[in-house]
Amino acid sequence: MIPIVHDFLVLGINHNTAPVLIREKVTFPGNQDGAVTRLVAQAEDILECIIVSTCNRAEIIVVTNDPDLSAENLIELVSKIHELDVESIRPYFYIKKGKEAVRHVFRVTSSLDSMVLGEPQIVGQVKEAFKRDAAANATGPLLNRLMHRAFFTAKRVRTETGVALAAVSIAYVAVELAKKILGELEQRQALLIGAGEMAELTARHLASNVKRPIKIINRTLENACVLAAEFDGSAESMEQLYDALADADVVISSTGSCDPIIRFREMKTVMHRRRHKPIFMIDIAIPRDIEPEVNDLDGVYLYNIDDLRAVVEENIGERRAEAEKADKIVDQEVGKFINWTKSLEWAPTIVALKERFEEIRANEISKMNGKFGSLDETEREAIDILTKAIINKIAHGPISFMKQSIKTTRRDQHVDFVQRVFGLDTFVSETESEEVKTSDYETDYRN
Amino acid sequence: MHLIFFKVAAIFYLISSVIYVTFLLRSKGTRCLSGFWFVIGGFLAHTISIVHLFIAQGFLPMATAFDALSLFAWLVVAIFTVLQFRDPNPVLGAMAAPIAAVLMLTASTFSYQITQPIVPVLRSWWLPIHVSFALAGNAVFTIMAMAGAMYIFQERLIKRKKIGRFHRILPSLETLDTLNRRALPIGFFFLTLGIISGALWASSAWGSYWNWDPKETWSLITWFAYAAMVHQRLALGWRGKKAAMLALVGFVLVMFTFVGVSLLFSGHHSFVGGSMRTPLI
Structure with a gap:
């Protein structure tokens, strides 16, 4: 028996x-239609290839006949594509082979290797890359299976752990909190007081959730107008502050004022005017724009920048704890996948095929037993010999098909094919159903 | 036969209570599907049991304490199920399932059989009408109180800036307040009809609309409490935490009228020597 000739290899930077x-510098330009991937896939010893490139990482995932040689070739190829010196980029690359490569792909897809742990975009990005490279015919049965298992793993990690649950940026936390207080934000009124990078970022994030134009108040009306134009909102003067507060549902305040501009006493009147309709106030300014006592009013939820930061910190900590659980899921799935690759050998497949046929034959004979009542021993024997001959003749075709494939480099493809046609692969059904389901990945993620 | 289904339903509610509560305490997910499926399973068995009893007896099973508690549980689960399909939430499940389970277990301590000849008063079409309205009102107010409890809890977490797992799985304040706003008039409507139908029934049975028996008196007190609540909401614009608190206070009154009065006082609603061994309605 010829030893396993194919193996997974991942070469990447992150x-x-x-x-x-x-x-x-390493971004694989011109790969929108998978042209670069195809080029790599045509390299010597490489059978299948996928290239994933995002702003935080570049990964070349290949199936190869000779991992060591291919790793070297790939680095050279990368340097050639990007016109960089091989030695200058070599130290930044990591090389993973076999089981480690599989685990790496699963972890990347499950967002366990991301800069922001659990961030949801990576699945979509990997899926895009896979679709593109599959359309460019750069992938084959091994990578197809690997990627479907990777998406399956990512889905398990997402549904079974809390890795992707917690929001980890201040703007995002602010919007999540607003939703917890006010429900759907579409018809809510947002109010931005003052300006500043953080405030504008939060307002922008909010604006993507709110349909009504944002109101903007500034000490100088001109500045408010400039911002209003940018946000498609409306500008108002500082004198209208309390009218605006009576009308707003989410307030972001960030002025350079030394004294609080929103005081308890005034806010109390405002709350009375709005009949205690809940209001979410975010105070980003230092020193504070809003008196902290305002939070004690019924219906007022006041968060300052430190409160929001504390929520973010807490969420990050929670994600880390969940990541351990996620790694266990990845381990399980890697084990299952490696078992499958091992089953891609022709000798066990032939045994399984013969067993399957014999099983069918024995079943059918036993079903007919009642009708054989009138038959004598020799006649029964004849039926046995006849049916055995039939299944042997049928098995001959697929077996010689697999044996021929030994001479080619793609015998895993032949074996995989036979396994699927005769339903020998218990793994298939699960993977196939996943294939259909992967389409709801993008829609599922809210980001 | 119906008793088997009743027991299955009770066991399913119990199992789902355990699942929901463990889910809240241990799991990190946001949905508890297994708990919900057990509720659905219990609900189906429960429905079969009630329908079966109806067919076997030939009249709507509403004459005994067993029937009242069972129907009450059924209504609570029905409303819960509708809400779950709209917005699945494990916290509501962790309250509704145990309440249903407790109601079912209490019901099982009473006999469902009508041993003595049924009092003529109960052989009236007013019985199903009166009981259905009264129990529907109770069920709506129960769910409203659960939403109120969730509101107060969620509000506290947000005010104190304690953002943990519970905060994430609880519905938004707006959702809970909307539930309160919509449920209040519906529950009030049922309660009113329950009292009116009771008065009409009393008039046809005893010749007078109102006899000031303890159940009637406490129903009236409850009615005034909810009428005040409707007024506060509509006219004074009370909402949020105050409305949630009132929902809890109202629930205590409802429960007292439903259970407490029957245990503490006697009156028209306790048909001693009649069909009701421990009447609750």
Whole structure:
């Protein structure tokens, strides 16, 4: 028996191994239609290939006949594509082979290797890359299976752990909180007081959830008008502050004022005017724009920048704890996948095929037993011999098909094919159903 | 036969209670499907049991304490199920399932059989009408109280800036307040009809609309409480935490009228020597 000739290999750089300076150079330009992937897939010894490139990572995932040789070839190829010196980029690359490569792909897809742990975009990005490269005919049975298992693993990690649950940026936390207080934000009124990077970022995030134009108040009306134009909102003067507050549902305040501009006493009147309709107030300014006592009013939910930061910190900590659970899921799935690759050998497949046929034969004979009552021993024997001859003749075709494939480099493809046609692969049904389901990945993620 | 289904339903509610509560305490997910499926399973068995009893007896099973508790549980689960299909939430499940389970277990301590000849008063079409309205009102107010409890809890978490797992799985304040706003008039409507139908029944049975028996008196007190609540909401614009608190206070009154009065006082609603061994309605 010829030893296993194919193996997985991952060559890549990410935010841990390479600085931005290098990362932004290795981006595989011109790969929108998978042309670069096809080029790599045509390299010697390489059978299948996928290239994933995002702003934090570049990964070349291949199936190869000779992992060591291919790793070297790939680095050279990457340097040639990007017109970089091989030696200057070599130290930033990591090389993973076999089981480690499988685990790496699963972890990346499940967002366990991301800079922001659990961030949801990576699945979509990997899926896009896979679709593109599959359409470019650069992938084959092994990578197809690997990627479907990777998406399956990502889905398990997402549904069974809390890795992707917690929001980890201040703007995002602010919007999540607003939703917890006010429900759907579409018809809510947002109010931005003052300006500043953080406030504008939060307002922008909010604006993507709110349909009504944002109101903007500034000490100088001109500045408010400039911002209003940018946000498609409306500008109002500082004198209208309390009218605006009576009308707003989410308030972001960030002025350079030394004294609080929203005081308890005034806010109390405002709350009375709005009949205690809930209001979510975010105070980003330092020193504070809103008196902290305002939070004690019924229906007022006041968060300052430190409160929001604390929520973010808590969420990050929670994600880390969940990541351990996620890694266990990845381990399980890697084990299952490796078992499958091992089953892709022709000798066990022939045994399984013969067993399957014999099983069918024995079943049918026993079903007919009642009708054989009138037959004598020799006649029964004749039926046995006849049916055995039939299944042997049928089995001959697929067996010689697999045996011929030994001479080719793609015998796993032949074996896989036979396994699927005769339903020998218990793994298939699960994977196939996943194939259909992967389409709801993008829609599922809210980000 | 119907008793088997009743027991299955009770066991399913119990199992789902355990699942829901363990889910809240241990799991990190946001949905508890297994708990919900057990509720659905219990609900189906429960429905079969009630229908079966109806067919076997030939009249709507509403004459005994067993029937009242069972129907009450059934209504609570029915409303819960409708809400779950709209917005699945494990916290509501962790309240509704145990309540249903407790009601079922209490019901099982009473006999469902009508041993003595049924009092003529109960052989009236007013019985199903009166009982259905009264129990429907109770069920709506129960769910409203659960939403109120969730509101107060969620509000506290947000005010104190304690953002943990519970905060994430609880519905938004707006959702809970909307539930309160919509449920209040519906529950009030049922309660009113329950009292009116009771008065009409009393008039046809005893010749007078109102006899000031303890159940009637406490129903009236409950009615005034909810009438005040409707007024506060509509006219004074009370909402949020105050409305949630009132929902809890109202629920205590409802429960007292439903259970407490029957245990503490006697009156028209306790048909001693009649069909009701421990009447609750």
